Structures are given as C-alpha cells and as structure tokens.
Amino acid sequence: MPQLKSLDELKQLRQQLQKDVKTRTETEATITVGMGTCGIAAGAREVMRATLDTLAARGIDAHVTTVGCIGMCSKEPLVDVKRGDESKITYGNVTPAMVPRIIDEHLAKGQVIEEWVVARAAG
Amino acid sequence: MAQQYRADLLVSCVHDRPPEVVTALENEIKQRGLDQEIRVVTAGCRGFCAVGPVILMQPDDIFYVNVQAADVPELVEETLVKGRVVERLTYKDPATRKFIHHYSDIPSQRKQMRVALRHCGLINPESIDEYIAVGGYEALSKAFTMKPEAIIEEIKTSGLRGRGGAGFPTGRKWESARKAEGDVKYIIANGDEGDPNCFMDRALMEGDPLAILEGMTIGAYAVGAHEGYVYLPYEYTLAVKTLKNAIQQAREYGLLGKNILGSGFEFDIQLRMGARSFVGGESTAIMHAIEGKPSEPRAKHVHTTDKGLWDRPSCLNNVKTWSIVSEIVLRGGKWFAGIGTKTSTGTQVFSLAGKINTTGLVEVPMGTTVRQLVFDVGGGLPKKRKFKAIQIGGPSGGVLPDSLLDMPMDYETLAEAGSMMGTGGVVIMDDRTCVVDIARYFLEFLTDESCGKCTTCREGVRRMLEIMTRITQGQGKLADLDTLETLARVVHSVSLCGLGKTAANPVLSTLRYFRPEYEKHIVDQYCPAGVCKKITSFQIVVDKCPGCGLCIKACPEGAITGEKKQPHVIDQTKCLRCGACFDACNLGAIITTSRAEMEKEVVA
Numbered sequence: 111m112p113q114l115k116s117l118d119e120l121k122q123l124r125q126q127l128q129k130d131v132k133t134r135t136e137t138e139a140t141i142t143v144g145m146g147t148c149g150i151a152a153g154a155r156e157v158m159r160a161t162l163d164t165l166a167a168r169g170i171d172a173h174v175t176t177v178g179c180i181g182m183c184s185k186e187p188l189v190d191v192k193r194g195d196e197s198k199i200t201y202g203n204v205t206p207a208m209v210p211r212i213i214d215e216h217l218a219k220g221q222v223i224e225e226w227v228v229a230r231a232a233g
Numbered sequence: 234m235a236q237q238y239r240a241d242l243l244v245s246c247v248h249d250r251p252p253e254v255v256t257a258l259e260n261e262i263k264q265r266g267l268d269q270e271i272r273v274v275t276a277g278c279r280g281f282c283a284v285g286p287v288i289l290m291q292p293d294d295i296f297y298v299n300v301q302a303a304d305v306p307e308l309v310e311e312t313l314v315k316g317r318v319v320e321r322l323t324y325k326d327p328a329t330r331k332f333i334h335h336y337s338d339i340p341s342q343r344k345q346m347r348v349a350l351r352h353c354g355l356i357n358p359e360s361i362d363e364y365i366a367v368g369g370y371e372a373l374s375k376a377f378t379m380k381p382e383a384i385i386e387e388i389k390t391s392g393l394r395g396r397g398g399a400g401f402p403t404g405r406k407w408e409s410a411r412k413a414e415g416d417v418k419y420i421i422a423n424g425d426e427g428d429p430n431c432f433m434d435r436a437l438m439e440g441d442p443l444a445i446l447e448g449m450t451i452g453a454y455a456v457g458a459h460e461g462y463v464y465l466p467y468e469y470t471l472a473v474k475t476l477k478n479a480i481q482q483a484r485e486y487g488l489l490g491k492n493i494l495g496s497g498f499e500f501d502i503q504l505r506m507g508a509r510s511f512v513g514g515e516s517t518a519i520m521h522a523i524e525g526k527p528s529e530p531r532a533k534h535v536h537t538t539d540k541g542l543w544d545r546p547s548c549l550n551n552v553k554t555w556s557i558v559s560e561i562v563l564r565g566g567k568w569f570a571g572i573g574t575k576t577s578t579g580t581q582v583f584s585l586a587g588k589i590n591t592t593g594l595v596e597v598p599m600g601t602t603v604r605q606l607v608f609d610v611g612g613g614l615p616k617k618r619k620f621k622a623i624q625i626g627g628p629s630g631g632v633l634p635d636s637l638l639d640m641p642m643d644y645e646t647l648a649e650a651g652s653m654m655g656t657g658g659v660v661i662m663d664d665r666t667c668v669v670d671i672a673r674y675f676l677e678f679l680t681d682e683s684c685g686k687c688t689t690c691r692e693g694v695r696r697m698l699e700i701m702t703r704i705t706q707g708q709g710k711l712a713d714l715d716t717l718e719t720l721a722r723v724v725h726s727v728s729l730c731g732l733g734k735t736a737a738n739p740v741l742s743t744l745r746y747f748r749p750e751y752e753k754h755i756v757d758q759y760c761p762a763g764v765c766k767k768i769t770s771f772q773i774v775v776d777k778c779p780g781c782g783l784c785i786k787a788c789p790e791g792a793i794t795g796e797k798k799q800p801h802v803i804d805q806t807k808c809l810r811c812g813a814c815f816d817a818c819n820l821g822a823i824i825t826t827s828r829a830e831m832e833k834e835v836v837a
Contacts (some may be wrong), residue, residue: 176316
C-alpha cells in the first residue's frame with residue numbers, strides 16, 4: 111500500500127475505490143436483464159455479461175439487476191433501462207452485439223433507440 | 234480497470250461461527266460461473282441478532298434471514314440466476330406476520346437512525362479500502378483544515394454527550410484536556426462493556442473499527458495528543474483481530490503515524506486488553522489497567538483530563554462516542570444537535586433483550602418513547618404477552634412500569650424516573666416476570682462485580698441481596714423495605730464509582746413502582762408472576778379447564794393427571810413449581826396462588 115501524503119491523494123484514492131462499492135450506493139441508472147428460464151434460454155446470460163463488461167470498459171456508474179419472467183417470452187432477452195426519473199424503456203430480442211449501442215446512446219446520452227423498443231412504462 | 238460486479242451479497246452474523254454459509258455461497262457461485270458478476274462480502278453486525286445469519290443483496294435490497302448452508306443452492310438458483318425472491322427466507326414481520334422482501338421496507342429498520350453504527354453490516358470491516366470508499370477519513374481531511382479550537386467548538390455545538398453511560402458533555406471534556414498543562418497527553422477509547430446482554434461496543438469494534446480510529450485521530454488533533462489506546466476485553470477475540478488489522482492498515486496508508494496526510498500531525502494507537510468486567514469499564518479503572526495495575530476506580534477529585542493515565546492529561550471516551558465524532562465533524566454540530574431532544578442530542582444505541590420479538594441492536598434518535606422502542610422498533614412482545622416492565626441502562630438501571638410507556642428516553646427524564654441511560658442495555662419483561670426476583674438477580678450480579686474497594690458497595694450491596702433473597706423466599710418483613718431504602722441511600726452517597734452509585738437503582742425503582750408486589754411477597758406470601766418457587770403454587774381452575782391435555786404434555790414431572798375433556802388436577806407433592814403448565818395453557822385455566830393457601834386446601 112502506498113503512503114498517502116496529502117489530502118488530495120486520499121481524495122483520489124477514494125474516487126477510485128468508490129467504484130468498488132457502487133452496488134451498495136445509489137446510482138442514477140439501472141439496467142435490468144430478464145433472467146427467467148425463457149430469458150436464459152434465449153441468451154440473457156451472455157447479454158448480461160456484455161452489459162457488465164461494457165459498463166466496466168466505459169467506466170459508467172449504473173446498477174445491473176435481474177428479474178424473473180415478465181410474460182413477454184417471445185421477445186426475450188429483454189433489457190430494461192431506467193435513467194433517474196425518466197420512464198423505464200424495455201428493449202426486446204437483445205443480443206450481446208446490441209448492448210454497447212444501448213449503453214452509449216441511451217444510458218449515456220438519453221437517446222432512446224426507437225427501433226428496438228418493445229415496451230415503455232407509463233410515468 | 235476495477236472488476237465490476239452486478240451484486241454484492243453482504244453476509245452478517247458469520248463472525249466467530251463456522252463459516253459454512255459463506256463457503257457454501259462462494260462455492261455455489263463459483264460452480265455456476267457467477268463469480269465474475271457477484272461478490273460475497275463478510276460484513277459486521279446489522280442488529281438482527283434473533284434471526285442471524287442474515288444476507289443483504291445489493292443493489293436489489295433483498296434481505297434474507299436465518300440463512301443456513303442448506304438454503305444456499307436455492308438462494309443462488311432463484312435469486313442470483315433467475316432474479317426471483319425466495320420468500321421463505323425473507324423477514325417475517327412479527328406484527329403483521331407477512332413476509333417483507335426488501336430491507337428498506339422492514340418497519341423496525343425504517344424507524345431507526347444509524348449514526349454510531351452507520352457502516353456496520355454495510356462494509357467489510359477488514360478492508361480499509363471499503364471504509365475509505367464509503368466516505369471514511371473524509372472527516373479527518375476536513376478536521377485538518379480546521380483549527381483544533383474550532384473542532385472542539387463544533388463538538389460543543391453538537392451537544393454530544395459521552396455514550397459510555399454517564400453522559401458527560403464530550404466538548405467540555407475535550408476543552409479541559411486541551412487546556413490542561415503538559416506536552417504529553419493521551420487519547421483513550423473505552424471498549425470494555427461489562428453489562429450482561431450488552432454488545433453494542435463489540436458490534437461496533439467488529440463491524441466498523443476504522444470509524445473509532447478516525448474519531449480518535451480527530452480527537453487527538455483537537456486536544457493535542459500524540460498517543461492513543463483502545464482498551465477492550467480480551468474475550469472479544471474478533472474485535473481484537475479487526476482492530477489490530479485496522480490499525481495495521483491505517484499505518485500502511487499513513488493515516489496513523491508521523492505526518493498524517495502531510496499535515497505534520499503525528500498520532501499512533503495501540504491496543505490494550507483486559508478481562509471483561511463491569512467495574513473494569515469505569516474510566517479510572519481503565520487507566521489503572523493500562524498502567525498495569527488492578528482495574529479499580531479511584532476518586533475523581535482531580536479530573537482525568539488533568540491527571541489521568543500516568544498522571545498525564547487524558548481524554549477517554551466510549552468507542553461509540555469516537556465513532557460519532559467523525560460524523561459530527563463531517564456534517565456539522567448543528568446537524569447532530571437537530572436530532573433527538575434539546576439536552577440529549579443525536580442517537581442512542583440500545584440492545585434489546587428479554588421478552589421482545591426482535592432481540593438485537595437498534596439505534597434510534599434520543600427522546601424516542603419507550604412504547605416506540607418496544608412496539609414499533611422492537612416488534613412488541615412474543616406471543617402477544619402483556620408488557621409489565623422495562624429495565625433501561627444495564628444491570629444497575631431502574632425498572633420502569635407500563636404507566637411510563639410514553640415517556641421519552643433522554644438522560645434527564647430517565648434519571649428523574651429512577652433509571653438511567655447507561656450504555657443502553659434494555660430488558661423487556663412480561664407478566665411472567667417477578668420484579669422482586671429481577672431486582673434480586675441484578676443485586677447478585679452487582680455483588681459479584683463489585684471490586685470491593687468501598688465498604689458501602691462491598692458490604693451494603695451484599696446485605697441488600699440477603700434481604701431481597703429472604704423476601705423472595707417468603708421470609709421478609711415489612712420493616713425490610715425501609716431498611717432496603719436506607720441501605721440504598723448510604724451505598725449511593727458513599728461509594729466512589731458508578732457501580733456503587735447506581736447499584737441500588739433496581740431495588741429503589743421497583744420499590745417505587747411495584748411496592749404492592751413486594752407487599753404481596755411479604756404479607757400474603759404470594760408471588761403473582763409465579764416465579765419465586767418457595768411461595769408459589771399452581772392451581773387448575775375447574776370451571777375453566779376443558780381437559781385438553783396441553784398441561785399434561787408440558788409437565789416434566791408427570792404431576793398433572795386427568796381424563797380427556799375432564800378438568801385436570803396438579804399433584805402438589807410432585808410439582809416442581811417450574812410453571813411449564815402455566816405457560817402452556819392458552820385459556821388461563823391455570824393460576825398462581827400462594828403456597829400457604831394451597832397447603833391449607835390440601836389439608837382441608
């Protein structure tokens with residue numbers, strides 16, 4: 111462990127370390143992957159892996175959670191994106207290749223990718 | 234690039250136990266290839282002692298209780314793989330009997346406010362990195378930009394009072410220590426808690442050791458000390474381990490030692506262990522122990538802030554006080570003063586024990602009423618039994634009746650009612666508790682714990698115990714009650730330390746609020762709660778007994794006989810007076826009566 115020699119060094123270290131406990135703190139955005147049996151069969155696990163890797167690579171602060179089957183099995187894998195107070199957007203038939211675009215355009219910039227949307231929550 | 238996890242499983246209550254649950258979780262997660270996504274973190278005490286081990290899954294806020302290794306495969310399959318909650322493992326609200334899936338929805342949690350225990354159960358206590366990540370050492374950084382006098386002023390504004398029991402204003406103590414003459418001064422953290430069923434200091438030392446060290450460093454900077462000690466019981470093996478580790482890590486980061494964070498300030502901390510005892514937690518007793526002498530208190534004509542450890546100015550506070558200090562420096566004295574009541578600011582940690590649904594640790598704002606603590610936070614009494622009394626403040630706290638349920642708990646109100654804040658130990662009693670016997674029990678504890686230095690405490694408490702024992706055996710006299718009061722007054726006014734000064738509280742408070750119960754023991758030779766065996770008989774009321782046989786099953790001696798659907802009978806010659814039948818009967822068909830009355834009937 112390096113010695114901390116100033117208040118600034120401590121501050122920098124804290125900023126680095128905060129990422130490590132981010133699951134325990136509030137974040138602005140949440141990505142939810144449908145992980146019912148239907149979702150897993152359609153490749154949700156790979157989609158979630160891609161989500162985690164992309165977030166890590168971009169250094170974006172967001173929670174990734176999972177949810178059981180919501181009844182739209184034909185559109186699995188389903189991915190919900192929720193940013194702050196905005197309404198929840200659900201993308202359908204998501205593949206790992208689609209994940210970077212969802213994160214870069216929607217999560218980072220707030221631009222919903224209309225052609226992939228299968229549902230949006232009211233309010 | 235730091236590893237990104239999608240979930241953290243914070244496992245509590247697994248310290249000092251075989252780590253089966255943690256190992257099972259880690260293995261199962263690895264087997265399913267989830268170890269790159271999900272992390273298992275061993276965290277400190279969350280206060281849910283009645284239902285441990287508990288697991289909090291973040292960020293989903295799913296809370297599981299009583300998790301055993303056998304539950305792990307289902308937990309991982311359902312929750313981690315499929316995203317579904319395993320309802321049978323979630324918390325069951327004792328009041329509504331409904332399962333609650335999310336931690337933040339648990340009523341007893343929502344009524345709490347965590348300051349001293351803010352990180353317990355949320356971080357891995359063995360990792361300084363996690364402590365820094367959640368804001369640790371931010372307060373020390375801020376303190377270094379302030380003048381020492383300004384820090385003391387901030388603590389004074391906060392109204393913080395010592396959380397060890399006596400409630401002395403912390404800011405004033407620091408000011409005296411700062412003004413005291415001498416270039417060598419000491420900072421001491423008191424982690425020795427001798428109260429039975431109290432473990433808040435242990436939970437804090439095990440769950441968030443660095444909060445204590447950071448508070449001490451701020452205190453050292455404020456009073457101008459360069460050496461510090463944490464004194465704790467040797468029996469707290471895990472606390473010793475976590476504190477040792479925390480000190481080591483803080484030294485490696487340069488957060489203890491010379492020139493901390495480039496400020497030019499030097500401070501280091503050492504651990505000192507002693508045997509856990511009640512009187513040993515007294516401040517001067519601790520200083521004696523650190524010096525290598527027997528841990529006995531001395532008279533405090535000269536304050537320890539002038540002449541304490543090795544006759545040098547010393548600033549001793551409870552570990553909880555030190556933990557709170559960082560939060561006050563960070564958020565401001567006014568913030569803390571805004572919580573609680575005018576004279577008792579902030580929050581207090583209580584350990585709930587006895588006849589209560591959620592045994593464990595809770596932290597609530599000062600001024601919370603007894604009713605809120607017992608029924609809202611503590612979930613009420615099990616089996617809907619009737620609340621009879623509450624003892625607040627550890628073994629030498631007063632026993633208060635149900636008429637004081639709406640009394641706010643702060644230093645002054647509690648003292649006025651004949652009790653005290655103490656360290657926050659709380660025992661809840663139902664109608665099956667005999668207050669005379671309880672007062673006797675605590676005297677017995679205090680007799681054992683008295684160090685023997687003051688005659689009044691050594692002899693006086695023992696005489697009081699003898700009288701109380703006589704009363705519970707049906708050999709008391711009414712004049713005994715006056716003798717008890719006289720003795721109590723003498724013990725209180727002549728003894729040196731807090732033990733002797735408060736030893737009479739249980740007797741005095743029960744005499745004040747439950748005198749009729751004493752008189753029943755003495756005059757009628759009758760213990761209404763059915764606890765004092767020598768003067769108790771159990772009797773079946775013929776009209777009320779449906780002959781269900783529950784009491785027959787409960788009786789360990791086979792003393793109860795009777796045909797189905799016919800009133801049963803207790804054979805008084807075989808009866809042990811254990812009360813198992815009394816507790817088993819749902820219809821109130823078994824009553825307690827005085828033994829003499831029963832013998833009369835038997836003869837007749």
